[in-house]
Amino acid sequence: MTIAKGGCLCGKLRYAVKGQPQRLTYCYCKYCQRATGGGNLVSPVFDSANVEITHGKAKIYEHRSEGSGKLMYVHFCDQCGTKILHTYERFADVTGLYGGTFDDPNWFDRNPETTKYIYLGVAQNNTVIPAGFPTFDEHASNIDGSLNQTKVFDVHTLLD
Ligand SMILES: [Zn+2]
Numbered sequence: 001m002t003i004a005k006g007g008c009l010c011g012k013l014r015y016a017v018k019g020q021p022q023r024l025t026y027c028y029c030k031y032c033q034r035a036t037g038g039g040n041l042v043s044p045v046f047d048s049a050n051v052e053i054t055h056g057k058a059k060i061y062e063h064r065s066e067g068s069g070k071l072m073y074v075h076f077c078d079q080c081g082t083k084i085l086h087t088y089e090r091f092a093d094v095t096g097l098y099g100g101t102f103d104d105p106n107w108f109d110r111n112p113e114t115t116k117y118i119y120l121g122v123a124q125n126n127t128v129i130p131a132g133f134p135t136f137d138e139h140a141s142n143i144d145g146s147l148n149q150t151k152v153f154d155v156h157t158l159l160d
């Protein structure tokens with residue numbers, strides 16, 4: 001069973017995960033842009049039972065999603081400010097990691113079967129999306145559970 005580790009900038013928080021993520025989301029929504037200060041969040045999503053904080057205690061910020069109206073819980077380091085993971089009111093059994101906090105951010109699979117690109121409708125200019133992956137203008141599913149329209153690009157595609 002794969003075990004990967006990660007943590008915050010200062011090392012006060014450390015975590016470990018078991019197995020591959022059940023899915024991987026590249027999210028370009030405004031929340032993720034603001035939370036990361038970048039263009040997107042690379043978020044491998046695990047069964048919560050497979051994620052353990054092994055060192056330190058995360059501080060939790062409760063954020064109400066503009067889209068769903070549900071709470072999401074941002075777990076971060078109160079010493080260096082790094083966000084390491086999300087838990088969700090809407091998706092109670094899963095934990096979304098901030099992928100860049102893994103010691104090796106390339107350890108998990110990035111395949112079209114389990115990876116999707118969401119909220120491309122608000123992605124920043126000059127974002128490039130690779131060919132062959134499911135993409136969505138907004139979230140992949142609606143609050144009632146229905147699925148949104150997906151689009152797969154034939155070639156690597158520049159958004160502007
Ligand atoms: Zn820290």
Ligand SMILES: [Zn+2]
Binds near residue numbers: 027032041
């Ligand atoms: Zn997002």
